[in-house]
Amino acid sequence: MQYYPNFIPYSESLVLARQLFTELSWREDQLLMFGKYVNVPRLQAWYAKDAQSYSYSKLALAALPLTPGLTKLNNQLRTFCQHGFNSVLANCYRDHNDSVAWHSDDEPELGPEPMIASLSFGAERVFHLKHKATGEKCKIPLQSGSLLVMAGQTQHQWQHAILKTKRQTAMRINLTFRKIY
Numbered sequence: 782m783q784y785y786p787n788f789i790p791y792s793e794s795l796v797l798a799r800q801l802f803t804e805l806s807w808r809e810d811q812l813l814m815f816g817k818y819v820n821v822p823r824l825q826a827w828y829a830k831d832a833q834s835y836s837y838s839k840l841a842l843a844a845l846p847l848t849p850g851l852t853k854l855n856n857q858l859r860t861f862c863q864h865g866f867n868s869v870l871a872n873c874y875r876d877h878n879d880s881v882a883w884h885s886d887d888e889p890e891l892g893p894e895p896m897i898a899s900l901s902f903g904a905e906r907v908f909h910l911k912h913k914a915t916g917e918k919c920k921i922p923l924q925s926g927s928l929l930v931m932a933g934q935t936q937h938q939w940q941h942a943i944l945k946t947k948r949q950t951a952m953r954i955n956l957t958f959r960k961i962y
């Protein structure tokens with residue numbers, strides 16, 4: 782795992798946070814839990830380069846075509862990571878009550894050792910990691926403009942989460958660039 786805190790200059794990243802918030806087609810999805818529908822505790826949007834041809838089991842959503850803004854970021858990441866991503870899962874954490882539960886991004890369509898490039902915009906939130914075998918935990922505060930690259934065995938060995946907090950927090954947008962096979 783590699784963390785680049787200033788992948789995008791901080792002031793530019795805050796402008797992008799506002800732009801992404803207004804430009805992306807955010808959805809408030811529901812999840813079936815113990816026989817009841819509950820709201821997913823964040824807004825989501827899913828984009829893919831060749832929108833029709835990818836299904837993603839975690840989200841039974843039709844992908845939207847990449848916006849010009851997402852295409853630009855995708856091009857920057859392709860050069861930086863030397864990896865061709867073809868889809869973006871966008872999450873918007875409206876405030877400190879929004880979260881993503883412990884999980885690994887290990888869906889079969891991501892391939893055996895997926896590279897996932899995660900860009901953060903807006904408020905800083907803590908990225909929690911937990912080792913599946915040893916229980917070892919670590920935390921990375923993800924600042925606006927930062928890039929976190931997860932690759933290799935990361936998804937097999939670790940779970941991650943953005944947990945809700947008591948401390949008041951403004952909006953944060955996260956984009957995870959993925960390659961769906």
Ligand SMILES: O=C(O)CCC(=O)C(=O)O
Nearest residue numbers: 870872881886943955957
């Ligand atoms: O918001 C984040 O930093 C993580 C999002 C995440 O884990 C995911 O979309 O799979």
Ligand SMILES: [Fe+2]
Nearest residue numbers: 884885886941
């Ligand atoms: Fe994830």
